[in-house]
Amino acid sequence: MKLSARLSALAGASALVLGAFAAAVPASAAPSGAAAVTPPDISVTNVKQHLADLQSIATANGGNRAHGRTGYKASIDFVKAKLDAAGYTTSLQTFTSSGATGYNLIADWPGGDPNQVVMSGSHLDSVTAGPGINDNGSGSAAILETALAVSRTNFQPTKHLRFAWWGAEELGLIGSKHYVNNTPAAERAKIKAYLNFDMIGSPNPGYFVYDDDPTIEQTFKDYYAGLGIPTEIETEGDGRSDHAPFKSAGVPVGGLFSGADYTKTAAQAQKWGGTQGQAFDRCYHASCDTTANINDTALDRNADAIAYAVWNLSSGTTTPPTGTVFENTADVSIPDNGAAVTSSVTVSGITGNAPATLKVGVDIVHTYIGDLIVDLIAPDGSVYNVHNRAGGSADNINTTYTVNASSEVANGVWKLRVQDKAAVDTGYISGFKLTFP
Numbered sequence: 001m002k003l004s005a006r007l008s009a010l011a012g013a014s015a016l017v018l019g020a021f022a023a024a025v026p027a028s029a030a031p032s033g034a035a036a037v038t039p040p041d042i043s044v045t046n047v048k049q050h051l052a053d054l055q056s057i058a059t060a061n062g063g064n065r066a067h068g069r070t071g072y073k074a075s076i077d078f079v080k081a082k083l084d085a086a087g088y089t090t091s092l093q094t095f096t097s098s099g100a101t102g103y104n105l106i107a108d109w110p111g112g113d114p115n116q117v118v119m120s121g122s123h124l125d126s127v128t129a130g131p132g133i134n135d136n137g138s139g140s141a142a143i144l145e146t147a148l149a150v151s152r153t154n155f156q157p158t159k160h161l162r163f164a165w166w167g168a169e170e171l172g173l174i175g176s177k178h179y180v181n182n183t184p185a186a187e188r189a190k191i192k193a194y195l196n197f198d199m200i201g202s203p204n205p206g207y208f209v210y211d212d213d214p215t216i217e218q219t220f221k222d223y224y225a226g227l228g229i230p231t232e233i234e235t236e237g238d239g240r241s242d243h244a245p246f247k248s249a250g251v252p253v254g255g256l257f258s259g260a261d262y263t264k265t266a267a268q269a270q271k272w273g274g275t276q277g278q279a280f281d282r283c284y285h286a287s288c289d290t291t292a293n294i295n296d297t298a299l300d301r302n303a304d305a306i307a308y309a310v311w312n313l314s315s316g317t318t319t320p321p322t323g324t325v326f327e328n329t330a331d332v333s334i335p336d337n338g339a340a341v342t343s344s345v346t347v348s349g350i351t352g353n354a355p356a357t358l359k360v361g362v363d364i365v366h367t368y369i370g371d372l373i374v375d376l377i378a379p380d381g382s383v384y385n386v387h388n389r390a391g392g393s394a395d396n397i398n399t400t401y402t403v404n405a406s407s408e409v410a411n412g413v414w415k416l417r418v419q420d421k422a423a424v425d426t427g428y429i430s431g432f433k434l435t436f437p
């Protein structure tokens with residue numbers, strides 16, 4: 001394409017990107033293999049109203065909503081009242097920590113298979129230093145609005161839905177640990193997915209997906225692929241939020257995170273916008289974690305991603321398939337109109353040959369995917385082309401390809417090879433994943 005025409009197309013594409021995102025999620029997103037279920041939009045206006053209410057509670061109770069303080073109990077009562085009015089079966093679970101009474105709020109949506117529970121949770125407590133609107137009013141308000149949307153639409157999923165708001169997370173995951181330790185193993189085994197949301201509206205946001213259960217992870221990644229937004233694996237959080245006790249107890253877990261006190265890199269700022277060299281949330285655990293400390297776009301996208309996961313993980317009638325995943329999320333820059341580059345994964349522990357339906361996850365950030373040739377290279381050097389300069393001026397490749405690799409021995413080093421064959425547009429590999437059944 002002529003440079004001038006391409007630049008105008010690029011400008012057009014840029015204008016399009018700056019417009020509203022149409023979240024056309026690919027049918028392949030459904031975790032059970034069925035067509036993806038489309039949830040209702042979660043109103044970010046409603047989520048922000050919940051945050052304003054939590055802010056008012058903090059302001060009226062000494063400036064915080066911390067464990068053992070009046071602001072926390074007022075927060076729990078606020079959330080419980082809305083859920084009771086919406087038809088949920090709620091219960092307050094009490095515990096003692098640091099000499100004060102703590103509260104977990106558990107809300108069950110009547111119906112669904114009681115032996116297959118899809119559970120979503122967020123900690124509702126703040127630190128004593130401030131109102132805790134991003135940490136973690138954001139997660140709490142988003143799952144509250146999702147629960148209210150379930151009620152408003154009278155959603156009747158195959159599986160049973162449960163929501164939880166935890167106390168005393170900031171003291172060391174106390175509330176969620178109390179819940180897991182006091183739930184009999186047979187009841188815990190019925191929880192087929194626990195989804196955790198702790199800080200999802202950070203002012204300088206990243207889009208991180210927990211990399212624990214592969215099906216839950218893929219569900220969130222599929223949602224963001226539908227928006228054309230690359231995600232990264234959440235690596236700093238193992239053990240740092242309320243999914244940890246569930247994971248230790250063998251429950252499949254997943255979740256979303258927009259970042260805390262770590263600093264956004266230049267590469268992250270290129271793919272997500274925002275400010276490089278600045279923390280994802282400069283008000284982490286500080287008095288300035290108020291309603292002004294929220295990025296509305298991140299909050300909106302993450303709230304809709306929560307609804308997408310709740311609807312899709314609860315609609316299938318079979319336990320979502322799990323697989324053995326080998327993944328490389330290191331960014332690899334692609335030279336413009338230059339030499340091919342590769343991202344590698346080393347497969348081990350798989351018996352025999354690869355399957356005829358090998359899932360090849362490809363995430364490439366690029367402003368003109370018609371420039372690209374993308375190949376899967378097997379350990380013996382066999383080449384499987386998955387993308388050959390299609391797509392024209394479209395942005396990004398976030399696709400899971402199915403490759404018949406049954407003639408290849410599974411174990412060994414597999415490579416994703418990418419070459420840019422035309423000048424002007426640039427990009428990088430942001431993720432390469434192989435999933436074996």
Ligand code: DTR
Pocket residue numbers: 135136169170198199234236237238240241257260
């Ligand atoms: N522990 C959370 C904040 C936090 C820090 N890293 C992660 C990773 C994943 C989830 C949460 C977090 C808190 O301060 O509440």
Ligand code: ZN
Pocket residue numbers: 127135170285
């Ligand atoms: Zn915190």
Ligand code: ZN
Pocket residue numbers: 123135136169198199
């Ligand atoms: Zn938190």
